[in-house]
Amino acid sequence: MIEIQMQMTERATELLALPSDGMPSFLLDIGCGSGLSGEQLTAEGHYWVGVDISEHMLAIAQEREVEGDIFLCDIGQGLGFRPGSFDGAISISALQWLCNADKKEHSVPKRLFKFFSSLYASLARGAKAILQFYPENSAQMQLITQQAMKAGFTGGVVIDYPNSTKAKKFVPCKYLISIRTMSAVYNIKCQNVKHNIAVGMGG
Numbered sequence: 001m002i003e004i005q006m007q008m009t010e011r012a013t014e015l016l017a018l019p020s021d022g023m024p025s026f027l028l029d030i031g032c033g034s035g036l037s038g039e040q041l042t043a044e045g046h047y048w049v050g051v052d053i054s055e056h057m058l059a060i061a062q063e064r065e066v067e068g069d070i071f072l073c074d075i076g077q078g079l080g081f082r083p084g085s086f087d088g089a090i091s092i093s094a095l096q097w098l099c100n101a102d103k104k105e106h107s108v109p110k111r112l113f114k115f116f117s118s119l120y121a122s123l124a125r126g127a128k129a130i131l132q133f134y135p136e137n138s139a140q141m142q143l144i145t146q147q148a149m150k151a152g153f154t155g156g157v158v159i160d161y162p163n164s165t166k167a168k169k170f171v172p173c174k175y176l177i178s179i180r181t182m183s184a185v186y187n188i189k190c191q192n193v194k195h196n197i198a199v200g201m202g203g
Contacts, residue, residue, distance in 0.1 A: 002036060005092060009040040012090040012130040015158065018046075025087035028122065030075060030131070031094025033057040035066035041090075042067045049086075051075060052094075076111030078118035088127050089119060095133035099140050109147060116151035129153070 018025045025046045029037050032050025034057050041048045048068040052058050058070050073079070076098050098112050119129055135141040145157065 005036045006040050008092050008132050009037040009090065010044075012037075012092065012132055013041065013044060013046075013088075015130045016088040016090065016128050018088060026085070028079075028081070028086045028089040028119075029068065030089060030091035030119075031097075032061065032068070032070060035061035035064055035068065035070070037090065037092050038066050038068045038070075049081075051079065053097075075115045076106070078114045079122050080118075081122040083121045084124045085122050086127060087124055089123060089129040089131075091129075091131040091133070093132060093134065095131045095144065096135060096140070099136070099143070109143065112144060112147035113150055116148045116153065120152045128155075 013027075016025075016027075027041055027046050027048045029041065029048050029050040032038055032052050033054065035050060038048050038050050038061070050061070050066075050068050050070045051073040052061075052070070053072070053074050055072060058072055061070050075094075098115060099108055101108055123129065133144070135144065141157070
């Protein structure tokens, strides 16, 4: 499982097509869990910030002393980072959970749009988000794609192993096309777990 996670992270960073000038990039790991993907990003020489909804998984990441800053956050409520903060974003097997209405008041399309619009804003000009996920069906994949495009993203869906139902992985590649400028990060509405800084949950 760990090896698969690392392979998918490596594939995601490959699709990000980051500059090959030797300079580290500042990346967002969405659904960072215990920090496995973050470790791969660190190994590739990048700096990163991770967000996840699970306190338990973030506690494991904290115990493992991962290099990135980690935050407790429900991405369906939006990301609280300042515009233009990140050079790219990845997500491994997390996006499909936004399609679950866990609470009566949850609207799946609204939560998806809130996530994508805040992600769009947090990326630097020309940055990409590579979000690997497992849709239950074509309707779910269409809903995710529609909300991403509504938020301003363009791009398409890359299907790894398209002829294998067992190995197939859907990777929506969303190319940021709006003009963004870099700015300081951490206008946070979530809770910084690593440094125990509570700054209020996003709503």
